[in-house]
Amino acid sequence: MAAPTNSQIAAALDELGDLYELDGASIHRIVAYRNGARAVREASVSVAALALAGSATELAGIGTTLQEKIVALTSTGTIPALEKLRGKFPPGLVELTKLPGLGPKRARRLYEELGVDSPQALRTAATEGRISTLKGFGARAERALLDAAGAYERTGPATRLLLSRALAAGEALVAAIMTLDGCEQALLAGSARRMTETVKDLDIVASAGDPGALAAAVAALPQVQESSTPGTHAVRIRTHSGLAVDVRIVTGDRFGDALQHLTGSKEHNVALRELSVRRGLHISEYGVLDERSGVTHRCASEAEVYALLGMGYIEPELREGRGEVEAALAGTLPELVRTTDLKGDLHCHTVASDGTASMREMAVAAAAAGYEYLVITDHSASMGFGADVCADELRAQIERARELDATLDGFRLLIGSEVNILPDGGLDYPDELLAELDWVVASVHTSFRMPAAAMTARIVAAIEHPSVDCIGHLSGRKILEREPYDFDLERVLEAAARTGTMLEINANPERRDLNEHHARAAAQAGIPLVINCDAHRPGGFEVARYGIATARRAWLTPAQIANTLPWPELAALRGRRGCA
Ligand code: DGT
Ligand code: CA
Ligand code: CA
Ligand code: ZN
Numbered sequence: 001m002a003a004p005t006n007s008q009i010a011a012a013l014d015e016l017g018d019l020y021e022l023d024g025a026s027i028h029r030i031v032a033y034r035n036g037a038r039a040v041r042e043a044s045v046s047v048a049a050l051a052l053a054g055s056a057t058e059l060a061g062i063g064t065t066l067q068e069k070i071v072a073l074t075s076t077g078t079i080p081a082l083e084k085l086r087g088k089f090p091p092g093l094v095e096l097t098k099l100p101g102l103g104p105k106r107a108r109r110l111y112e113e114l115g116v117d118s119p120q121a122l123r124t125a126a127t128e129g130r131i132s133t134l135k136g137f138g139a140r141a142e143r144a145l146l147d148a149a150g151a152y153e154r155t156g157p158a159t160r161l162l163l164s165r166a167l168a169a170g171e172a173l174v175a176a177i178m179t180l181d182g183c184e185q186a187l188l189a190g191s192a193r194r195m196t197e198t199v200k201d202l203d204i205v206a207s208a209g210d211p212g213a214l215a216a217a218v219a220a221l222p223q224v225q226e227s228s229t230p231g232t233h234a235v236r237i238r239t240h241s242g243l244a245v246d247v248r249i250v251t252g253d254r255f256g257d258a259l260q261h262l263t264g265s266k267e268h269n270v271a272l273r274e275l276s277v278r279r280g281l282h283i284s285e286y287g288v289l290d291e292r293s294g295v296t297h298r299c300a301s302e303a304e305v306y307a308l309l310g311m312g313y314i315e316p317e318l319r320e321g322r323g324e325v326e327a328a329l330a331g332t333l334p335e336l337v338r339t340t341d342l343k344g345d346l347h348c349h350t351v352a353s354d355g356t357a358s359m360r361e362m363a364v365a366a367a368a369a370g371y372e373y374l375v376i377t378d379h380s381a382s383m384g385f386g387a388d389v390c391a392d393e394l395r396a397q398i399e400r401a402r403e404l405d406a407t408l409d410g411f412r413l414l415i416g417s418e419v420n421i422l423p424d425g426g427l428d429y430p431d432e433l434l435a436e437l438d439w440v441v442a443s444v445h446t447s448f449r450m451p452a453a454a455m456t457a458r459i460v461a462a463i464e465h466p467s468v469d470c471i472g473h474l475s476g477r478k479i480l481e482r483e484p485y486d487f488d489l490e491r492v493l494e495a496a497a498r499t500g501t502m503l504e505i506n507a508n509p510e511r512r513d514l515n516e517h518h519a520r521a522a523a524q525a526g527i528p529l530v531i532n533c534d535a536h537r538p539g540g541f542e543v544a545r546y547g548i549a550t551a552r553r554a555w556l557t558p559a560q561i562a563n564t565l566p567w568p569e570l571a572a573l574r575g576r577r578g579c580a
Contacts, residue, residue: 002451002452002486003046003048003074004073004074005048005483005484005486006041006046006048007041007484009037009047009048009073010037010038011037012069012079012082013033013034013036013037014033014037015082015094016079016081016082016085017030017031017033017034017037018094018097019088021097021103021104022085022089022107022108024105024108032065032066033066036062036066038061039061039062040062040070042517043059043517044517045489046452046489047070048073048074051070051071051074052071054067056070089111092118092119092120093117093118095152096110096116096117096118096119099119099152100148101141101148102148106136110122110125110131113134114130114131119153120153123146123150123153126143126145127146131145160199160200161243162198162479162480163191163195163196163546163549164509164510164543164546166199166202166243167188167192169202169223169239169243170188170192170245172223173202173204173223173239173245174188174204176223177204177218177221177247180217181213181214182209182214182217183206183207183214184209184252185255186205186206186207187206187259188203189204189259189264190202190203190246191264193263193316194264195546195549195553196553197479197512198479198480200244201243201245202243202244202245202246203245203246203248203263204245204246204247204248205247205248205255205258205259205262206247206249206250207250207251207252207254207255208249208252209251211249211251212230212232214249215231215232215233215234215247216230216235218237218247219235219237221237223240224237224239225238225239225240226238233248234246234248234249235249248285254287254298254299255299256299256303256305257284257285257287257288257298257299257305259302260285260305262285264319265319265320267321268321268324269283270321271321271324272309275309275325275329276288276309281309287299288308288309306328311325311329312333315333317552318333318555334557335557335558336551336552336557337551337552337557337560337564338558339545339548340370341558341561341564342370342531342544342548342564343371343373343563343564343566344366344371344374344375345373345374345535346377346439346530346532347375347377347418347441347470347504347506347532347533347534348362348375348377348535348536349376349378349418349534349535349536350362350378352378352389352393355535355537356537357537357538359404361538362374362535363408363411363413364538366411366541367408367411369541371411372411373411373412373413373566373567374411374412374413374414375415375438375439376397376414376415376416377416377417377439377440377441378417378418379417379418379420380418380420380429381428389417391429391433394417394429394433398415398437401414402415412567414438414567415437415439416437416438416440416441417434417440417441418472419434419440419441420445420446421442421443421444421458421461423446423447423450423458424458425458425459425462427462427465427467434465434467434468435466435467438571439469439470440469440470441469441471442462443473444458444476444485448485450486451486452487452488456487456488456491459471459495460491460492463492463496463499463501464495468501469501469502469574470504471492471496471501471502472504472506472532472534473506473508473511474492474513474518475513475514475515475518477511479509479510481510493525493527494525496522496527497525497526497527500573500574501527502530502562503522503527503529503530504529504530505519505529505530505531505532505547505550506547507531507532507533507534507543507544507547507548507550509543509546512547514550516551516553516554519550519551520556523554523555528560528561529560529561529562530561531544531547531548531551532563533547
């Protein structure tokens with residue numbers, strides 16, 4: 001049996017947390033499972049393998065109990081406690097706990113006192129007026145639950161949205177709010193500001209002299225399909241695109257407090273709060289209260305909030321409770337890489353494979369995006385995808401690229417390939433041809449379902465090939481769509497570090513691969529990373545911001561990203577030159 005992936009283990013631990021909560025277990029136990037799930041999801045090595053070796057307990061958040069459960073899942077495919085709890089409750093009850101307004105305690109009462117065991121049953125009971133007969137529920141709660149159950153049946157469980165989809169709508173909405181009468185400033189907050197891979201909803205913070213009036217104006221925007229009754233400081237809206245948006249509006253003197261709080265993350269805010277308590281300060285969305293003097297300091301900017309707590313400004317992408325508060329206090333936060341630091345892109349496609357434009361059009365677009373160089377890397381031939389580049393075509397493409405480059409003033413067009421890594425670890429072109437290229441990205445595009453050991457050997461073989469400069473989208477995942485394939489990250493990093501092979505952060509917002517955890521581990525191993533757009537059309541260079549976001553969330557500096565260098569310096573870093 002294949003070992004469970006980290007995300008499968010994390011899902012099982014999360015489900016255990018949910019079921020224990022429904023079962024009325026102690027909060028410590030519930031939190032332990034949730035923290036464990038998070039630690040597993042973020043681990044950069046196979047937690048199943050660690051657990052089998054008895055060393056998963058070295059991960060913060062995994063104790064011996066959780067390790068035993070992971071071993072059971074790995075060796076038998078399931079966890080006895082999970083099976084037992086699943087048998088104890090109807091499956092619809094877990095769904096019920098996820099409805100807004102219904103935690104596990106209240107869901108369980110509905111089940112025990114009214115036999116309500118699913119969102120459908122809840123809707124029936126609410127329509128018949130049975131919910132309001134329960135102590136502590138009332139007519140208002142019944143109406144809200146009726147709406148929530150209806151929404152659940154229409155759109156399914158609360159789903160997360162890819163950041164790029166949410167940002168497109170969110171940035172337009174912020175711009176629209178900025179044009180409203182009385183609006184002084186408006187910014188995205190929450191996970192979108194931290195540039196997480198997916199978001200549950202959007203959060204916007206605005207300031208105005210009369211917040212209530214601005215809330216009413218926001219609710220009346222043409223983008224808004226439905227909204228809560230605007231309050232004096234907030235309104236929750238749903239856009240026509242189906243996006244839920246929390247809009248908070250404060251007076252300008254408190255903008256920094258509100259923005260800091262609503263940017264989160266929750267974990268970051270908890271870390272800040274713990275630190276402030278030790279200093280006799282209480283931080284909340286309303287300001288920083290000095291417990292001794294009883295004075296609440298209001299902050300117009302976030303920088304003031306952090307300064308009051310004795311530290312420098314922390315970039316939103318770092319605010320995840322991963323040691324950034326301690327680093328800010330010690331003054332050791334990294335100087336994060338920016339989009340404008342990128343000098344070139346090393347992975348793109350033209351009509352020769354699955355792109356839409358010519359080499360010249362892609363070069364012009366890259367120059368317009370601010371790059372100094374671009375490597376054309378069309379797909380290699382082997383797998384019968386259709387319009388890919390056979391060896392003779394690649395030879396002709398090399399000639400054409402050289403001619404084209406000579407005509408481009410102040411821009412360097414280079415020629416390479418995105419070569420398939422075949423299941424046996426071989427590459428798609430003869431070695432002499434690969435050696436002629438300026439740059440070779442090697443990627444896995446087929447046979448994803450190999451056992452981890454074979455997949456690891458396959459990737460390591462490509463890394464060890466003297467002409468391979470970089471591995472493309474290492475894990476193969478598609479966010480919200482396809483799990484990464486199974487492989488041993490540690491062995492891959494070891495091989496890359498040993499051979500000087502670079503690893504790509506593919507900036508496509510559906511990929512973001514390396515993910516932020518793997519990117520951080522790779523950089524710590526001393527491996528140069530590159531951020532590539534993998535553009536398939538001239539507009540494709542717009543996604544650089546997502547690769548940069550992943551790099552920033554991985555704490556990376558420009559010095560750790562090789563394509564912040566001019567081409568000649570990057571060329572000198574290529575591993576095969578060192579090996580030759
Ligand atoms: P999301 O929406 O799941 O993608 O992630 P966020 O981080 O946007 O979460 P959201 O929308 O629930 O809340 C926005 C921010 O509000 C969050 O990042 C921090 C703050 N916040 C929300 N709930 C809590 C809480 O219970 N405690 C603390 N300290 N902060 C919270
Ligand atoms: Ca949010
Ligand atoms: Ca929210
Ligand atoms: Zn590609």
